[in-house]
Amino acid sequence: MAGRIKDEDIATVREKARIDDVIGAYVTLRNAGGGNMKGLCPFHDEKSPSFNVTPARGMYHCLAGETEVMTWDGVRPIRELAGGTHRILGAHATWIDAPFKSYGIQPLLKLTLTRNRQVKEIFATDEHRWFVRSDSTSAPRREVLTKDLKPGHRLAHTFPRSGIRRTTPSPFGIAHGFTYGDGTRNASGSVALICPPKDEAMLKWFPNSVTSASGDNLLVHHLPRFFKDLPSLEESNPYLYGWLAGYFAADGCVAADGTLILNSATRENLEFVRLLCTRLGIATYGITSQRRLGIHGVETDLFRVHLVNSDVTDEFFLLDEHRRRFQENEKKFARLGWVVQSVETTDRVEEVFCAEVEDGHAFTLADNILTGNCFGCGVGGDVIKFVMEMDGLSFTETVERLAEKVGVPLRYEDGPGPARNSGGPQRPRLVEAHKLAAAYYAENLATPDAMEARQFLSTRGFDKDAAEHFGVGFSPRGGEELTKHLRALGFKDDELVTSGLAGDNNRGLYDRFRGRLMWPIRDASGDVVGFGARRIFEDDRIAAKYLNTSETPIYKKSHVLYGIDLARREIAKSSQAVIVEGYTDVMACHLAGVKTAVATCGTAFGDDHSRVIRRLLMDHDDFRGEVIFTFDGDEAGQKAALRAFEGDQNFAGQTYVAIEKSGLDPCDLRLQEGDAAVRDLVAQRVPLYRFVLGNVVGRYDLDRADGRVDALREAAKLVTAIRDRSKVDAFSRELAGMIGIDPNDVQREVRRAANRAQQAEPSGAPVQVATDLPDPRDSRIALERETLKLVIQHPDLIAPAVTEVSSDDFTHPAYRAVWAVVTVVGGVGAADALWASRLQANTVDERVQSLLSALSVEAIPSSKEPDAAYAAHHVHRLRELTASRRIADVKSKLQRTNPIEEQVEYNRMFGELVALEQHRRTLRELSMDQQ
Structure with a gap:
């Protein structure tokens, strides 16, 4: 069995495997000066580039x-x-x-x-x-x-940011600070020492206190003992600012040039002052010291700290001389x-x-x-360690993989071949199996059995060259062909099963993919790590149109993007990534000239995919790229857009959506209209937020007031989820234009939506069911209630004025129901002595009957008996409100109408608006006359 790799071969691999090339397959690197390169750290998610590479030294490093x-x-x-x-x-x-x-x-x-x-x-x-x-x-x-x-x-x-600009020093804090600086502690508490005339202004901060003379000085008695202790930093900012102001009045000075100096014989006091100033956002310079002659001629240290003038306010200076010097010597700048x-x-x-x-x-x-700083991951090392960390490989596996890439033959201590680990298949073996499988599938695409697969590609606009460029292949239908092929090349059964290329049942191994069109899925470095397989034959027992490699040691679907190996350099170069939905869409985009297109593999675009794209874009706060999503125009596509919008904050750059008007995906678009149409689709992208908000708003009838309210409430939920407050304000303004309402109304609703989201958790209190009856105290519909009370209680007075009143003048459903009953019985002109009883008899709705009873007995809020003028005043005001609502409707529609493209409709609505304004003015004047 082969042993360890020879040291000289390892050194050769280190030398020939350029670290910037290897890392560049995972991360976009940019020149950082001094021979260094920088990118977004691949080991953790971050918003600013922190990962440094030094090619000359073959090192990447976080710093200490x-x-x-x-x-x-x-x-x-x-x-x-x-x-x-x-x-x-x-x-x-x-x-x-x-x-x-x-x-x-x-x-x-x-x-x-x-x-x-x-x-x-x-x-x-x-x-x-x-x-x-x-x-x-x-x-x-x-x-x-x-x-x-x-x-x-x-x-x-x-x-630190200032915490005092909108506050003033606390009087109690001032008394505490001054006593701490110029005071003593005695048996009854603390005593403050005031030295006239310098400190005379400080007396006002000790109102109603007991004072006594001590030589030329004054003593303020019976103060709290803790006045001679440092305050807790958990006190409020006004209190701490007051304490600092009082302490400065006691032991500080303003030099002739305006410099603010605080002195103390104890360094710890000034260390506390600096900490307190840090909390308040007041800048200080370091503590300095000087020797002085103290009591009995003994030399001691006097410590001092300088405060930065621009960080304090006039209220900080409690002594007139301090304030005068501060104001007369305003410093142009602070070093x-x-x-x-x-x-x-x-x-x-x-x-x-x-x-x-x-x-x-x-x-x-x-x-x-x-x-x-150092960057969250705490990693550093050379090219070998980087690949080990990124891909989870052992040292030997990493050297073997790099050696293959740079063409270095490896020698082993006990023989020429690679070592075998008894612990199971290693990554290089799994990658090699996939590489050979991809080649096998590609060869099989040319066989007679693959004719239907080739026809499918042809109908989608892809020729032989396109298939070869993307490595498209065909998996034989037999069920064991690939397994036999890889066994013959030396692969063990456990390697084939672990790789996801073969499955195992009671009868032995079988091919995972059978009779399907195959797309090899590569990682950023170009290694094949998985496959996507499309159904071709009608008799395929697996009904799913697409199958993808299951999760394996080298394939994680949430981390891979189809086409990333082809697109990564273009993504980095153009600072643009186009996210499409399928393998054929990626092919169509690349062939049409959109070479930044990638696709997810059988899963939705998620956070891990975002991190991959961000690292290639080098997407951070100082350098912003753009991410363009293409979705189908159907309901599923709109849901996908909403999911993408929810993940929009993963990107520092801009996010867009490109959707063809007729709903064609890039592949179909290329087939029907050619390559230029695909390029135009991407070029005519619209901001993702605008598309999503437009979809939400488009579900509602914006010509109705209630439709606009509902659209606003629904869209505000999306806007309030955005963490970037500057984006929230911008989205709110654009949403106002979409709906046709005042931007301030949108911002208020967004704030309310945020509050509702925070209060969404159940409180445990019983839920009260809202009643259908209107609240008599609701001022928004009080005029409707008062008018109906006059209709029921004084029909003879109001009858001449209500001839133009209709159900549209009532906004609450219950009040509208009451008016419907009035209309059913013949209108107000048909009132007689049994008027109220007839109204009750003509409705079976108990809630309306209850409301009619209330309206017939409630008092009229008038100091004198109502007359015809009083009744007419209410009717004119009611109709004026109706006119105002109609004006708001027309204005909203007018805001959403393009005066150039829809000139006739725009002019018609403008004329209607002018007439409505005149009508409202007339009603207002009539109301005022009656009043």
């Missing part, structure tokens, strides 16, 4: 660093964070949770930085990433490795970033650490320095 990190709980050494998940400040100035890990022993460089005459040293690996500020408006910062940093490079910085002074080699070789941050791939060190 060692220094202090800004966390939610303060600045902490990174080695203390390793092994846990901590809340840190990310690239987008938001607090995020990220794991920290050790990355082994590595040599370190010393990075020396300066800012405002302060000097800082950081030790990092040579390929740790930093962000250097640039003058370009399109790319304000660029990535630079530690070894490539130059003196004068300005490092990017990040500060927030650090500047590189030097990068030097060191003799330090030690354990290094880093965070794994997926959002932005960066985090913030102490003193607000933004730095690169």
Whole structure:
């Protein structure tokens, strides 16, 4: 039995298998400068490219660093964070949770930085990433490795978002902060010390307190003991901002040039201040110290920290002199970033650490320095390790596979042949079986038995060259031919069964695919990993039109896309991927010139497929491609579009849909109208969101108010599911145009839909069945109720005014039912002494009878006895509301009508709108006259 591969052959494989070529089969790589290439990490899902490849070194790497990190709980050494998940400040100035890990022993460089005459040293690996500020408006910062940093490079910085712009300091917090700075603790609590005239303005923050004189100073007594303790960081922002303002009034100063300085004899106090400022979004500079002569002539340290002026408001300054200096010396800019002074080699070789941050791939060190991270997967290595990780192969299998690709013959310690593992079939054997099966099927397409298969291809517009290009073949009908063929080539039964090419029953092995047209399914590297098989013969005992390879060690249907081997380079080159529904659609698209087409294999397009496409597109926040879905125009196609829309957020780029008007798929379209029609189909794509929302809205009659309401409610459910708030606003505005209503109404409904979704879980409370009777307190339909009360209680007064009233003037079904009863008995003009009783007698609906009884006895809300003018006023107002609803209907339809393409209809509706506006104005004037 053969042994291990010889070391010199392994080295040759490493040398000849270019890492960028191998990885490029899985990931689109782009030039990252400095001889490096970058793409979306294939080992985990991410929105920004983090995966780095160095072809010259044959290495891919995630990066490490060692220094202090800004966390939610303060600045902490990174080695203390390793092994846990901590809340840190990310690239987008938001607090995020990220794991920290050790990355082994590595040599370190010393990075020396300066800012405002302060000097800082950081030790990092040579390929740790930093962000250097640039003058370009399109790319304000660029990535630079530690070894490539130059003196004068300005490092990017990040500060938390402000939490004080919309608040003011809490008075109680101010009293606490001032007492902490200038106060003492005694037996009864705390005492604040106020030194006039400087601190005299602080008295107002201690109202109704007991004060006493102490020499030239004032003491404020009976304050809480905790006033001499630091506040909890869980207090509200106004309280903490007030505490900081009070503490600054006690121990801070504003220099003549406007610099904000807070002093303390205790460094821990200022460390707390910096942490508090971080929580509030106030930038600070590092803590500095100077020696001073203290009590009895003993030298001690005085510590100070500077606050950034632009991050505080006028309300922060409680002393007049502080506020005056702050306002008179507004600084033009603040030097927030650090500047590189030097990068030097060191003799330090030690354990290094880093965070794994997926959002932005960066985090913030102490003193607000933004730095690169390691990327969630924590992987690194050479070309062999990459293929092992990606395809789940052993070391030997990987070397054998790469050797085959680059043409390196392998020698083994105990013989010339490959080793056999007794643990079952290995990937190279399964891939080899599929490769040979694909060749066998392709050869059989030329046999007499495959005539119907060839005819099928011909009727779909595919000739011999097309079949050969895509490797289309034919599986013999006998049932054992492929199995016998592969056995003769040395494959064992367990290998054939595991590969999915053969099945096993009580009588032995049989071919999985029999008498079918065969499409080989390849992975991105070009290896055949499965097959799609179409039914050709009517007597095929398996009724399914298409069969696909079952899940195997090398075939996962949620991870493969038919045509990806042919399309991947074009997808990367054009930043476009076209998703079609079937094998023949892929063929038609490619032959028509749309070479970015791929298809799923017997399953819906899912999240795993999205990740494959995103890596090839290099789809991320800074580089956006486009994904175009083609669906049939039938109901199934519309459902597929909705599923795609639900997965739209997997892509940073744009998603579109291309549907032929008559519902033809790309293959049929090419047959009927030619290659150009397929290219036009893709070129005339429409945004996916517009197509989906249009389908939802199109189910409703938008000429009716209730139809527009229902359409809005249904579409709002889709819009509110979008996580990107900027997209939500844009979709809402477009939805308003589709339905023909005010954009503000759409945004309100979207917010309501979001609230309903959050409250959808059952609360356990009993559900109350809504009544069909209107609520007497409902102000929206109060006028309808009052008018009907006049109809029943005072028919003689209202009769002259209701001749033009109809059921359309009532919006509630119950009120409309009452008016129908009035009409049945002859109208209001037929009222007599038994009017109310006759109305009751002419309906069998108990709910309407109940409503009639209520309307006949409810009080009329008038301070005097109703007269004809009072009744006419109600009727005119009721009809005015009807006119307003009709105006809204016409306006909605007018908004949805193209004035150029539908000029006659547009002009007709415009004339109707003008007439309705005049009619409403007349009713309003009549109503006012009667009033």
